[in-house]
Structures are given as C-alpha cells and as structure tokens.
Amino acid sequence: MSRTNVDQNEIAKFEALASRWWDPTSEFRPLHDINPLRLNYIDERTPLAGRRVVDVGCGGGLLSEGMARRGANVTGIDMGEAPLAVARLHGLESGVQVDYRQTTVEELAADPDHAGQYDIVTCLEMLEHVPEPASVIRACARLLKPGGDLYVSTINRNPKSFLFAIVGAEYVLRLLPKGTHEWKRFIRPSEMSDHLRQAGLDIHDLTGMTYNPLTKVYRLARDVDVNYLMHAGKPSGE
Numbered sequence: 188m189s190r191t192n193v194d195q196n197e198i199a200k201f202e203a204l205a206s207r208w209w210d211p212t213s214e215f216r217p218l219h220d221i222n223p224l225r226l227n228y229i230d231e232r233t234p235l236a237g238r239r240v241v242d243v244g245c246g247g248g249l250l251s252e253g254m255a256r257r258g259a260n261v262t263g264i265d266m267g268e269a270p271l272a273v274a275r276l277h278g279l280e281s282g283v284q285v286d287y288r289q290t291t292v293e294e295l296a297a298d299p300d301h302a303g304q305y306d307i308v309t310c311l312e313m314l315e316h317v318p319e320p321a322s323v324i325r326a327c328a329r330l331l332k333p334g335g336d337l338y339v340s341t342i343n344r345n346p347k348s349f350l351f352a353i354v355g356a357e358y359v360l361r362l363l364p365k366g367t368h369e370w371k372r373f374i375r376p377s378e379m380s381d382h383l384r385q386a387g388l389d390i391h392d393l394t395g396m397t398y399n400p401l402t403k404v405y406r407l408a409r410d411v412d413v414n415y416l417m418h419a420g421k422p423s424g425e
C-alpha cells in the first residue's frame with residue numbers, strides 16, 4: 188500500500204552517490220555544512236537527550252548520528268539500501284548507535300508498536316523527493332506521542348528558488364549534481380502549513396536557511412525564499 192509513495196528514480200539517485208555520503212567535500216557537502224545548524228535548531232526547541240526519535244529519509248545518517256551523539260535514542264528510516272548500508276557502517280566506525288531500517292514512514296506508522304511512540308520526528312530534505320508529501324506528513328504525525336514535535340525542511344517553490352536551488356546550486360556553483368532537484372516538487376511554506384494542519388499538528392515556527400556563495404556559509408535567517416525549516420507539534424492530550 189504505502190510503497191506507492193516512493194519514487195524509485197529518486198531513490199536511485201541517492202543509491203548511486205551513497206559511498207561518498209560522509210565525505211564533506213563530496214556532493215553531500217551542503218548537508219554536512221547545514222548539519223550543525225539544524226541540529227542546534229532542533230536541540231534548542233526540543234532538547235534531544237533522552238528523547239525517542241525517528242529520522243525519516245535518514246540517508247547515510249548525518250542527522251541521525253548527530254542526534255544520537257546528543258543523547259537521543261534514534262531510529263533512522265530510508266528506502267535506499269546503499270545509504271542505509273553506509274549509515275550502518277559509519278555507525279560501527281564511530282560507535283554511535285542508531286537503529287537503521289529500510290521502510291517507508293507510512294509502513295512504520297501503520298505498525299501499532301510504533302504509532303504514537305515518539306517524542307520527535309525529523310524529516311529533513313526528503314519531502315521534495317516523494318510523490319505525495321502530505322502522506323509522509325500524516326504518517327510522521329501518527330508516529331508522535333501527544334505533545335511530540337515534528338521538524339521538516341525542504342525548498343520553497345518560486346522563481347528565486349529555481350534560480351538559486353537549481354540553476355545556482357546545480358549548474359553554476361555545482362554544489363549538487365545536475366538533476367538532484369525538480370522545481371515542481373518544491374513546497375511552499377503555505378502548502379507545508381496546510382499539510383501540517385491537516386495532519387492535526389500546530390505550527391510553532393518557520394525559519395529560513397540562506398547560503399552566501401562568497402563566504403560559503405549557511406545561516407538560519409528570516410528569509411524563507413529558498414531553503415526553510417518548520418517546527419510543528421502534536422497537541423498534548425489527544
């Protein structure tokens with residue numbers, strides 16, 4: 188049922204690159220560069236130590252390991268075999284424990300052992316790679332305990348994001364391989380807000396992430412025109 192919400196072409200793109208996931212000079216450099224920013228964003232809003240977390244679309248495990256290092260009990264899920272193999276191998280080397288599983292979030296949320304069991308669900312830089320992001324968000328919401336927190340990040344859809352995230356990042360600066368992103372799959376914050384509310388969540392924050400190509404530095408910012416993060420919460424007592 189739920190595997191219909193997986194685009195195999197998208198999975199294949201990450202399978203092909205997976206061996207370089209932990210190389211900070213590779214195609215994954217942008218994820219390495221933004222990792223401390225997003226880890227701090229999450230940890231400041233929902234202190235990670237001791238929390239039960241699912242990282243949806245965890246890839247090679249950059250965020251999953253980062254959260255586990257800060258004391259969270261992390262399950263990382265992805266549909267890519269090679270990224271998960273890289274994540275497991277890296278965990279063996281680093282000694283940081285994460286439970287990696289090949290599954291969709293819809294399948295995990297349909298399992299009564301997992302539904303309603305998590306303090307935090309993260310789904311970063313993944314929603315722009317799936318056919319139906321609203322289905323992913325509904326499943327993330329189902330995994331949360333009452334009072335739990337969901338963190339999502341993606342790319343806005345407007346002329347500026349086409350220029351910066353596709354022309355700039357893929358063709359001019361070559362930060363990402365050509366074809367990494369499809370503009371029509373980008374998600375406006377208003378659309379994301381609708382998906383979150385329809386999943387029964389309250390929206391707590393919207394923050395932009397900007398990149399300065401001269402200094403090569405990413406920052407959290409008010410500008411949500413291109414990359415952005417959102418924090419939403421499941422009402423307590425539901």
Ligand SMILES: C[S@@+](CC[C@H](N)C(=O)[O-])C[C@H]1O[C@@H](n2cnc3c(N)ncnc32)[C@H](O)[C@@H]1O
Binds near residue numbers: 247290311
């Ligand atoms: C850009 S990477 C982001 C990795 C990680 N979330 C991060 O930000 O460091 C996108 C990941 O989403 C995974 N993915 C894409 N569609 C998926 C789906 N339907 N279910 C699970 N994982 C998926 C890909 O295999 C890939 O590892």
